[in-house]
Amino acid sequence: MAWLKDNWQGLVPWLMFIVIYIATFKLAWKKLADLVVSNATRRHGVFSWRFWWQFVEYRLILLAPYIPFLVFRESMPTTVTKIIFWWVILMLVMGILRFVKTERLTKILWWVYGYMYDGLLNFYPYRNLVNNVVDLMEVEDGHKVLEVGCGTGNVMQSLLDRADIIVVGVDSSKSMIRQAQRKLHHSLQTNKSSLIGSDALVYMKSLPSQSFDRISMVNFLYAAQNRLEIWAECLRIIKPEGKIVVTTSTEGGSRPIIQEHLRNASWVQLVSLRLIGVVIIDFFISELAKAGPFEFPTQDVLLAEVRECGGIYSKVSRVYGGAENGVNIIFSVIAEDELKF
Ligand SMILES: C[S@@+](CC[C@H](N)C(=O)[O-])C[C@H]1O[C@@H](n2cnc3c(N)ncnc32)[C@H](O)[C@@H]1O
Known part of the structure; x- marks a missing residue:
């Protein structure tokens, strides 16, 4: 004293x-x-x-x-x-x-992100977001599912845990695919899952029409350069009674997400080196969103694009920061033609 x-x-x-x-x-x-x-x-x-x-x-x-x-x-x-x-x-x-070049910068970003990304598993809002997606997917035994921009395979693994399905993940980042390979080791061996290292649009264009029961796109659309083409492909390859589930950020900002975490989980989980890495990379993503390679389209823009491509959206809500203040939109889409059946 x-x-x-x-x-x-x-x-x-x-x-x-x-x-x-x-x-x-x-x-x-x-x-x-x-x-x-x-x-x-x-x-x-x-x-x-x-x-x-x-x-x-x-x-x-x-x-x-x-x-x-x-x-x-x-x-x-x-x-x-x-x-x-x-x-x-x-x-x-x-x-x-x-x-x-900008393309190389984004490539480097995804490469580094691949090694940090699973730090998000410490983060309640991310786990909740994945659960919300999987709930909305309503997968049933025998379904064939495509996860576009599958990253390290977290959504694929959660879907496989829900039902006896076959799930295909496509991602253009080698480091993300490498992490996913480790995580999905068992299902890859039993042919319940497969991973494709490719640009999503290029891969989707190679697929036959009406070949998937479900498609998910989780935090991928903000990185897609050609959303209209992506939607057109999704609506072509989805089966008539199938559905697409999407979530993506429509705005920046981390306050609602942190608050959601603190409401539901311990702050100790936030003290993780990989999670700090994720936060730093997210800053870069927000900056890239200002410069062009990424975009956080507003809810209205996103939903208008779905309609323009012949999709019908429903169950629109917010997630990743709570059902009201979440920074992500989440919704499901069916093909307009399905209504005629
Ligand atoms: C934020 S991560 C989301 C990963 C995963 N869906 C999840 O929620 O855990 C976005 C992923 O999209 C991938 N990606 C970005 N542009 C892509 C493209 N044109 N084709 C395929 N994958 C792409 C990135 O490599 C990255 O793994």
């Missing part, structure tokens, strides 16, 4: 440091993601004033937690060399990314 009495003044800048550090952490990552993506997609490259403005903003946010040490005239917990070191590293990364 005596030590505290003598030294409390020295603790004040440290406490302020921690508070400001936590408060600016998310913003700093957002700014960094914005910088990297702006540069790599040539939205605001290193030769534009916007890039340098963003760069200065980013540096200021990084330096903000150190202000209390200046104010209280305490020695800084970091050295100038450290700041210069990270500055140089950042500039090197930026320089390299100048030569990386």
